Amino acid sequence: MKILVTGGLGFIGSHTVVELQNEGFEVVVVDNLSNSSINVLEGIEAITGKRPIFEEFDLRDKPKVQDFFQKHDDIAGVIHFAASKAVGESVEEPLLYYENNLGVLVYVLQELKKKGDASFIFSSSCTVYGQADEMPITEAAPVKPAESPYGNTKQVGEEIIRDTCKVNPELKAISLRYFNPIGAHPSGKIGELPIGVPQNLVPFITQTGVGLREQLSVFGDDYPTEDGTCVRDYIHVVDLAKAHVAALQRLLENKNEGNYEVFNLGTGTGSSVLEVIQSFERVSGEKLNYKIVGRRPGDVIQAYADTKKANEILGWKAKSSLDDAMKSAWEWEKIVRS
Numbered sequence: 001m002k003i004l005v006t007g008g009l010g011f012i013g014s015h016t017v018v019e020l021q022n023e024g025f026e027v028v029v030v031d032n033l034s035n036s037s038i039n040v041l042e043g044i045e046a047i048t049g050k051r052p053i054f055e056e057f058d059l060r061d062k063p064k065v066q067d068f069f070q071k072h073d074d075i076a077g078v079i080h081f082a083a084s085k086a087v088g089e090s091v092e093e094p095l096l097y098y099e100n101n102l103g104v105l106v107y108v109l110q111e112l113k114k115k116g117d118a119s120f121i122f123s124s125s126c127t128v129y130g131q132a133d134e135m136p137i138t139e140a141a142p143v144k145p146a147e148s149p150y151g152n153t154k155q156v157g158e159e160i161i162r163d164t165c166k167v168n169p170e171l172k173a174i175s176l177r178y179f180n181p182i183g184a185h186p187s188g189k190i191g192e193l194p195i196g197v198p199q200n201l202v203p204f205i206t207q208t209g210v211g212l213r214e215q216l217s218v219f220g221d222d223y224p225t226e227d228g229t230c231v232r233d234y235i236h237v238v239d240l241a242k243a244h245v246a247a248l249q250r251l252l253e254n255k256n257e258g259n260y261e262v263f264n265l266g267t268g269t270g271s272s273v274l275e276v277i278q279s280f281e282r283v284s285g286e287k288l289n290y291k292i293v294g295r296r297p298g299d300v301i302q303a304y305a306d307t308k309k310a311n312e313i314l315g316w317k318a319k320s321s322l323d324d325a326m327k328s329a330w331e332w333e334k335i336v337r338s
């Protein structure tokens, strides 16, 4: 079966292409390389022995999206990763985020609607929960007002899909709310390649570890958590990628209940910033240069997933520990810098 993976050369997309190809799917990747490199194709080929079909274009170009779906009229499903994801940049450039994250979503859904029967997986985020009232966070937790235009694109994106599914019963969709994806493929052939200063904790740690950054700032140690630093649910990107295959298979096999569903993807375990640093020091044998600074506006205190729904309904469970994921991130960082 032919599956379109938008943003398939990016961090999570590339790992998902690997898992899809391992399961025998034929994959077509569309990516404009705005936040990825063409070399990722080689990494995917080295791991799976197969190069996915690749089309380089910007999905904001609606006529090109239409031409693409005409050319590949046998696409059975779409996993939609392509989006801009820098929270700070989204505050500076909201329209860029609304255009890229929502405009493109609309164009792709318009094409799927024309096809009728189609399966669609959307990259959402635990950011939709804001500071949830209860831990762990279930899918029933209320969606809180977004802290940034980026976060808002995930909330509105989910609403666009829900509304579209309501009136297009043949269309089947799942939104996957990721917690904090980290790590790299154990082969060392693909991983996260942040352009510029990393926005996320783990790439910042590994870049500090190799000496690319001088020091890690830990934003706040006076939060009401065990050690005072913020708590998140770090999930190995390979586990996350496998969840996409499970979700897609559920739709392709018509096992879904209703034509729009939502799942949390996390490990169910919360780790504090200091625990993540300790994990790095354990797996690398290096001391990390870090300092505690003031709180950063917009950070929630803690967020970790209740994974029961995904475990039971998708039949999927995250397998890797924080140390496993950290080790793979560290190995990858050393390969990238060598």
Ligand SMILES: NC(=O)c1ccc[n+]([C@@H]2O[C@H](COP(=O)([O-])OP(=O)(O)OC[C@H]3O[C@@H](n4cnc5c(N)ncnc54)[C@H](O)[C@@H]3O)[C@@H](O)[C@H]2O)c1
Pocket (backbone or CB within 6 Å): 006, 007, 008, 009, 010, 011, 012, 013, 030, 031, 032, 033, 034, 035, 036, 057, 058, 059, 060, 080, 081, 082, 083, 084, 085, 100, 104, 123, 124, 125, 126, 178, 179, 180, 181, 200
């Ligand atoms: N990484 C995270 O922590 C995280 C957490 C929650 C949700 N998400 C979501 O998951 C998805 C994938 O995230 P990622 O970390 O792999 O990001 P990424 O930036 O590594 O991958 C996104 C890919 O999409 C491509 N792209 C962006 N806009 C495009 C366009 N208009 N046309 C064609 N290609 C385009 C980029 O070049 C890149 O290869 C995104 O939707 C992101 O918002 C990520």
